[in-house]
Amino acid sequence: MADEDEGEDGTESAEGRLGRRPRRPRRLRIVGCVLAGVLVLGAGSAAWAFWRLNGNIESVDIDSALGDNRPAKPRPTGSPSASAAPLATGALNILVLGSDSRSGKENAELGGGGEDSGARSDTAMVVHIDEGRTGATVVSIPRDTLVTRPSCPLESGGSTSVAYNVMFNSAYAVGGPVCAVKTVESLTDVRMDHYMEIDFSGFAKLVDALGGVTVTTDEDIDDEDSHLTLAAGTHHLDGEQALALARTRHGIGDGSDLGRIALQQHLVKALLDQIASTDLLTDPARLYRAADAITAGLTTDTGLDSLTELMNFAQSLRDLSSARTRTVMMPVAPAPYDRNRVVADEPEAGELWESLR
Template sequence: MSDDAPETTGAPSDTSVPKRRGKVRKRHTVGKVLLASVVVLALATGLSVVFLYRHLNGNLNVVDFSDQLSDRPTKVAVEGPKEPLNVLVMGSDSRDCDGCNIDNLTGGGQRSDTTILFHLSADRQRAYGISIPRDLIVNRPDCTDDDGNTIPGATGAMWNEAFSVGGPACTIQQVEQITGVRLDHYVVVNFEGFKGMVDAIGGVEVCIPEPIVDPAHQINIEAGTRKLKGTEALNYVRERYVVGNGSDVGRMKRQQAFIASMAHQVITAGTLARPDHLVRFLDAATKSLTVDKGLGNLVKIAELGSEFKDIGLDNIQFITIPQIPDPADPNRLVFKQPQARQVWQKIANDEPLTKRLSEDVISAGNVPGSGNGGSGNGGGNGGSGGSNEADTQALEDAGLCT
């Protein structure tokens, strides 16, 4: 059976396709914004660029996990002006850091409720952020701890167990072994720094259809379209039990919408052009990041950011890996096959995802409830249509505006 036609949401990725009409999209190179804004800051305040650069570099936590990884998949050679890039982003849900235990949950140590694999195509015309549910049941492979000791794998383990037993290295090993996708970079973000980044840009706009009231976790957020920041923003991206259908998949969709809205605001509103906002944003971001050697300083991070310069907001898309309830436990999930396997194969081979494989798309150009053309597969097609019935239901299940 042949696959469907490639998904066409967003700006054209093939120069042979006629350019769509409408307002010319603003494109900002992250690297240029970074350098220009730091220079402006130095001129305006007299601060030393070198001092600021060293300070921000000193915030980064650089860790090399390469010695802890084994049997790594071979990266597929593809046609394109550059190599495709695969970056694994893990959210560290530790309650140990200052201000992180905001929801009265107990237990120390590292946990990760957020795993997103970002893929940047070789032609630099599309980017996917693929979320993997924490409740997904998998066969966890063996991995290696900091001392070189083997951490035994497990059958029928929850996805986020890898982070708990072995930290980022075990999650990286799990991703590569299960998906067959070779990772180029990895980033761990803690929630304290995430909160600082949100506050530095003045909050992130979200649309909340109904009040979120969860006394058990001390969460109370009013309905409406407005900017969230501080503890309220953290509560929003963490809340699960009283929003939508209460599922972890719904929470992931809200996190995707929040990140998409954040990207939209930073790029279109020129947020980082303000020196005061820039320094606060970079200070919070660098303090919150654990990165590999390939992203070990600001220049390298800026270079990665500049790779996105020709991708329109509509082509920065977030999806959830296809999954279904676990037949053995309806409170858990398993990969939906063959769709999930086909997603990983297309990512490994740097091929566009089809509509059938990328349902319920959220793009940075069409954030749910933003009024910019809707969301999902319909709204993402150049912003020219609304969501279909299935997409609307998915947004409602996630507690998002339609």
């Protein structure tokens, strides 16, 4: 049977065509309303996500706290041009700390201790990003290094006293990020342009958001303290396992902090490889989870305390890869008065820091 809008020969009659004309505008109106609704909802979701991520970030005004009594900033090289990229390309030195804070339920569970039992900087790395931001050097500072801890300003007022031959990680314990930065600058005579600190929970969630991380170990690991057991070989770790690997010390090598540093440096390169192989921009849900994980467990200086600043910084590192990242440890030697501690091995340590200025 022919459609009532068609003629006997099956072609559409003029009357039928006239009868259908109102349907197209109506369909367009419906589609337009749907699209408008999607755009409004999308914009609202994006605004909510930006507000949430931006609000996650905690910051410390290190520049104001330390004032001008610091190593000089290096002079920028090259000359600006109208055709230069808008993203910054200058060299940077960043102090990156891994905090073992048990503050909050998740950190307490991952750390295996009670909440609010204090915090130390058991992982400390000075990340030097080369001019052009296509290469980097990551220098680990052993927590057991004996240093002269300078007088540090306290948030509550006053300042700490100078302390001699104390463990490096005591700086964070007594004076927080400000004292950690001042101690590193005193030890290295290198100006720290930025500060980043990530806690247990933030690190584990970041690894999970990236889909895990693949590492290869040269020997078996069995550490009762970090609760990690791995046979020698290649393993794909989830966030909790990766955190345990970063904390492992007694189950590998001589059980010292130096063995743990080797694992942490290996893990840094594996994470760079994982980030490079994960196209976050094509997976908005994963991108959001990664950004939420990073910002929720992150403390920065005020120069990186907004989502916009962090995004610009990350974008400036788009050409950085694990192949262009060198990982080293500050040269150390056993302390002559305490064989369980180390001291900077000179002149090698000084030469290393000189190369990063």
